[in-house]
Amino acid sequence: MNKQQTTEERLWDYIDGVSSPGERTVIEQLIQTDLEWKSKYSELIEVQQLLQSSELEAPSMRFTKNVMEEISRLQIAPATRNYINKRIIWGIGAFFITIIIGFLVYGFGQIDWTAQGDSKIPVEFTNVDFSKVDYSKMFNNNLVNGFMMLNVILGLFLLDRYLANRRKKFHEEI
């Protein structure tokens, strides 16, 4: 079964013209020398010719007229690339980044860096023992948690958009 499939697939690639030059030479030799390959090749050529002889169906005589009547009431929509202003997109992005940064600054400002320290003088950042820092003030607030969740979702949307654009560009290059 597998051998048969492989033979057929290789022959179809040969017939469709998608085989490599080396493969083409091998298949040409096989068709000439091997009876099984020759017979299978003739069979597939027959199917190929049948498929090429299939005809397109035609719609009713009024089809073009109907379409033209329909579009006479419509306008071509402006290209999406024209009405999506990049400055607005960047503005929205900048707004959210500012909010995130502002939130982080506020959050770190709320942390009691001296929770375990003896001195009341704020310690230098490099000297902070992070395992002993009291984060409860920062993360024990529903409003803050909700805000973080919103930012994560927005971040995922932006990532999705970026990946979709990359995929689109890749398809266009093909």
Added chain:
Amino acid sequence: MLTGLNDNELISRVLKGDQQAYAGLVTRYQNYVFTLSLRFTKNREDAEEVSQDIFVKAYRSLADFRGASKFSTWLYTIVNTTCITFLRKKRMEVHSLDNEKIFEVADSVDSGMRANQVEQKSRVAMVNNAIDMLSPDDAEVLTLFYKGEQSLEEIAMILGIEANTAKVRLHRARARLKEKMEKHFAEEVKDLN
């Protein structure tokens, strides 16, 4: 007058406001679009309605066609999405290629169609009838490759799949078509040989 212009020239005219130039594109592609729609709907009335909808959608979105691909490839992408939406609306299940139900559905269609098919001995009618018995997925890929003048890469773009997957689908569609012809048109196939 419009027939001498290529697709891009016609599109350019339409975008400049010459709405009548769009008739040139409709005339050129109506058979391709209608045939593809018919592969999905299996019904001429629905196919005509869907085809009309496709050309209207294409007109509305014409400014988005950037010429990065052939117009036909871009148009067939609209055909594919519109037909799938139509099938969903009709609550018909679009089965995957490996789903055995495809064959059950096709076989149930067979019995009703055979009376006519036996009478139609011509080569073309036989192939068209055999294609009609295939699932929409198989029939679409065969039509795009053999009648729509689309390469495997272009078919992949239309269907939103990898080129290798398109190749596999084409292989399978041809194998299934061969099975259908051997099963239902054995006599006709013999006559052709």
